[in-house]
Amino acid sequence: MPQAPAWLAELDALYDANIRVEGLEDRRFQPEQWWNVAAPLANAADGFAVEEIGRSVEGRPLRHVRWGQGPTPVLLWSQMHGDESTASMALADLFRFLGEHPDHPLVQRIGAGTTLHFLPIVNPDGAARFQRRNAQGIDINRDARALASPEARALHELRERLQPAFGFNLHDQNVGTRVGDSGRGTAIALLAPAYNEAREVNASRARAIEVAVAIRAVLEPYIAGYMAKWDDTFNARAFGDLTQQAGVSTILIESGGIEGDPQKQQLRKLNFLALVGALDAIATGSHAGLPHAPYEELPENGDTWPDLLVTGGTLAVPGQPRAHVDVIVDFEQPLLWREGRIREVGDLAGRNARRTIDATGLYIVPFHPPGPTAGRGTPAFGTGTAAHFHLSRDPEGRDVVWTLAGDIDPAQPAP
Ligand SMILES: [Zn+2]
Numbered sequence: 001m002p003q004a005p006a007w008l009a010e011l012d013a014l015y016d017a018n019i020r021v022e023g024l025e026d027r028r029f030q031p032e033q034w035w036n037v038a039a040p041l042a043n044a045a046d047g048f049a050v051e052e053i054g055r056s057v058e059g060r061p062l063r064h065v066r067w068g069q070g071p072t073p074v075l076l077w078s079q080m081h082g083d084e085s086t087a088s089m090a091l092a093d094l095f096r097f098l099g100e101h102p103d104h105p106l107v108q109r110i111g112a113g114t115t116l117h118f119l120p121i122v123n124p125d126g127a128a129r130f131q132r133r134n135a136q137g138i139d140i141n142r143d144a145r146a147l148a149s150p151e152a153r154a155l156h157e158l159r160e161r162l163q164p165a166f167g168f169n170l171h172d173q174n175v176g177t178r179v180g181d182s183g184r185g186t187a188i189a190l191l192a193p194a195y196n197e198a199r200e201v202n203a204s205r206a207r208a209i210e211v212a213v214a215i216r217a218v219l220e221p222y223i224a225g226y227m228a229k230w231d232d233t234f235n236a237r238a239f240g241d242l243t244q245q246a247g248v249s250t251i252l253i254e255s256g257g258i259e260g261d262p263q264k265q266q267l268r269k270l271n272f273l274a275l276v277g278a279l280d281a282i283a284t285g286s287h288a289g290l291p292h293a294p295y296e297e298l299p300e301n302g303d304t305w306p307d308l309l310v311t312g313g314t315l316a317v318p319g320q321p322r323a324h325v326d327v328i329v330d331f332e333q334p335l336l337w338r339e340g341r342i343r344e345v346g347d348l349a350g351r352n353a354r355r356t357i358d359a360t361g362l363y364i365v366p367f368h369p370p371g372p373t374a375g376r377g378t379p380a381f382g383t384g385t386a387a388h389f390h391l392s393r394d395p396e397g398r399d400v401v402w403t404l405a406g407d408i409d410p411a412q413p414a415p
Contacts, residue, residue, distance in 0.1 A: 082126020113283025
């Protein structure tokens with residue numbers, strides 16, 4: 001494992017004081033909000049050039065941002081899945097670092113060695129709804145071959161025009177995904193995508209692996225044991241794979257989750273530090289010759305654990321026979337434990353989850369969510385229903401010890 005770069009502690013401190021951009025504290029920001037924050041940073045006086053290269057299905061602008069005068073072109077794109085916003089936040093921070101710290105040695109090196117090209121928020125219509133797909137229902141990362149969507153065409157045409165040497169494909173992955181067969185959640189997963197079915201390593205992919213090793217060296221002091229490798233099965237419809245195939249050394253960065261980091265602000269910082277480390281390695285050529293082992297030996301992403309498992313309770317629904325059950329609940333906003341929905345009911349012994357509540361000796365008593373209840377009858381409880389139930393010492397729900405009302409109350413996360 002290469003040592004962490006000597007500049008890491010200084011940049012970490014500078015980030016907290018003078019790099020993190022305000023206005024992106026909620027990861028469900030609107031794309032227009034992102035540009036309101038980022039556009040003043042990407043100004044010509046600080047060496048940026050911005051051009052509109054297309055429009056989304058709903059007419060939102062797709063903008064290419066350029067910075068730097070170095071010989072090595074690098075293309076970075078974020079949020080082609082609209083609900084994967086972590087790297088977009090980090091790109092705004094990167095704009096600020098590059099623009100407002102021109103004398104910083106890292107900025108000088110990156111500016112002299114690379115020309116950076118950004119396509120932030122490839123899928124602004126999806127971002128506006130915080131959904132994966134674009135406004136036509138197309139998964140843009142399965143549209144790299146067909147190019148049916150205007151967003152995919154814009155990214156493809158930009159890549160064809162720029163012929164970058166390196167590409168960064170920036171995503172978020174499921175918060176429940178574990179590192180290998182461990183119980184640890186993946187904070188960040190890396191991939192140097194394959195360019196063919198045989199998953200061979202040519203010179204271009206080898207450079208991507210070297211850069212992934214440089215990224216691991218930056219992140220290791222923060223999230224050792226919480227990094228994984230994405231599955232490198234070749235996918236002929238995905239941008240990372242086809243970009244690698246085109247001879248662009250491509251690195252996929254997937255931000256997963258860190259418990260207690262509900263808005264992914266810590267992951268945002270780690271994205272920033274990882275990108276600076278990668279770009280410095282590219283600018284100086286210091287990635288060349290790095291051993292592949294620290295990348296190859298990363299455990300792959302393993303199982304995806306559900307969010308909440310309630311074990312050993314007795315289901316008490318009026319008019320139904322009592323039943324001894326376990327319950328799995330998944331949350332629409334898993335890091336915030338919001339918008340829970342029942343996923344499974346029954347004997348789930350031996351299952352794992354991000355959080356487990358032992359309800360032995362307690363009754364699971366469903367209740368109606370807030371709103372008019374007249375004529376609604378027995379509260380729904382079953383796979384797919386919103387998770388509204390008490391854990392109670394009595395079957396009528398009078399002696400309640402814990403309540404899940406769709407969202408988990410942060411003041412009482414468990415009984
Ligand atoms: Zn994605």
